[in-house]
Amino acid sequence: MRKRTSLFGILLVVLVTAGCHKPSPEVVVPATETELSVSSTPFDTPTSVPPSETPNILLVEAPAPETVALDFVADICSANWSSNAYQLPCPGHLDDTDGGYIEAADHTILEGMVSVEAPLLIGLPGKGYPAGVGLFGRYPPFTVYPGDMFHTTIACQGDADCDLEFSLEYYDAQGTYHGSAFRFYHQFGEGPVVITADLNSLAGQTVDFLLTLRAQEELADQWGVWIQPYIARDPDAKPLPTQEILPTATVDPEDQTPGVISGW
Numbered sequence: 001m002r003k004r005t006s007l008f009g010i011l012l013v014v015l016v017t018a019g020c021h022k023p024s025p026e027v028v029v030p031a032t033e034t035e036l037s038v039s040s041t042p043f044d045t046p047t048s049v050p051p052s053e054t055p056n057i058l059l060v061e062a063p064a065p066e067t068v069a070l071d072f073v074a075d076i077c078s079a080n081w082s083s084n085a086y087q088l089p090c091p092g093h094l095d096d097t098d099g100g101y102i103e104a105a106d107h108t109i110l111e112g113m114v115s116v117e118a119p120l121l122i123g124l125p126g127k128g129y130p131a132g133v134g135l136f137g138r139y140p141p142f143t144v145y146p147g148d149m150f151h152t153t154i155a156c157q158g159d160a161d162c163d164l165e166f167s168l169e170y171y172d173a174q175g176t177y178h179g180s181a182f183r184f185y186h187q188f189g190e191g192p193v194v195i196t197a198d199l200n201s202l203a204g205q206t207v208d209f210l211l212t213l214r215a216q217e218e219l220a221d222q223w224g225v226w227i228q229p230y231i232a233r234d235p236d237a238k239p240l241p242t243q244e245i246l247p248t249a250t251v252d253p254e255d256q257t258p259g260v261i262s263g264w
Contacts, residue, residue: 058110058192060118060153060228069233070142072152072211072226073119076104079137079211083126088135092124100126100135108225111156111188121226122157125164125215134214138171143206145237150197152229156188160223163187167212168197172205185216192227199231204240 072079077090086099094101101124107117125135156162168182182197213224 056114058114058116066235067232068230070231072229073104079139081137118228123213125213137211139209141206144202146203148199149232152195153227155192155225157223157225161188162222163216164224165214169210170207
């Protein structure tokens with residue numbers, strides 16, 4: 001009996017020892033909902049190196065050249081640039097930005113340290129407050145076709161603590177200013193925002209478009225960026241007949257254009 005008990009004890013020790021050295025099963029932790037979801041940010045992080053070592057990159061697809069009816073970057077110095085009080089040089093001078101600033105570039109760093117390489121405009125409204133102090137670029141006359149669309153991406157530049165109104169405005173063929181149709185508000189921290197505006201309401205009209213930046217708060221160095229602003233057009237689009245061009249004579253009650261552009 002004692003021998004049988006001893007043998008049983010030895011077998012028990014062997015089994016326990018084998019169990020202690022058995023590899024524990026692999027524990028699989030399910031991905032969180034955030035990890036499974038598709039990122040909604042408009043920029044991509046390259047995966048060839050660890051994300052912590054690589055800055056964010058905003059990917060901007062270039063339009064087909066035959067679809068670009070008006071390139072606001074290429075034609076930057078064809079526009080008349082001013083603030084509420086001054087005519088501005090094109091491109092601007094970084095040693096004199098009190099009255100405002102405008103330049104074209106092919107790359108920059110946006111808010112959140114997002115890098116972008118694309119045709120773009122970098123602007124700074126003239127210093128001052130209240131809201132309405134701004135930067136205005138009036139482009140040469142342009143005839144809008146049915147189906148024309150305005151495209152751009154807007155953002156603050158670098159660590160500029162900006163609170164800006166980005167606007168596409170226009171003067172009609174009678175010289176009347178219209179500033180309330182296409183306004184987009186942007187604050188630092190919101191990240192790059194893609195903008196698309198349908199211009200069909202202007203089809204048949206010949207207008208002078210204005211790109212505008214207006215400060216919404218009394219903040220210093222409110223640098224804003226228009227990334228690849230352009231008007232897209234179907235290459236097969238046809239203009240409206242001349243008799244359908246109906247300029248509007250309505251006066252905008254919120255006219256905030258500078259005197260040096262409007263002639264007031």
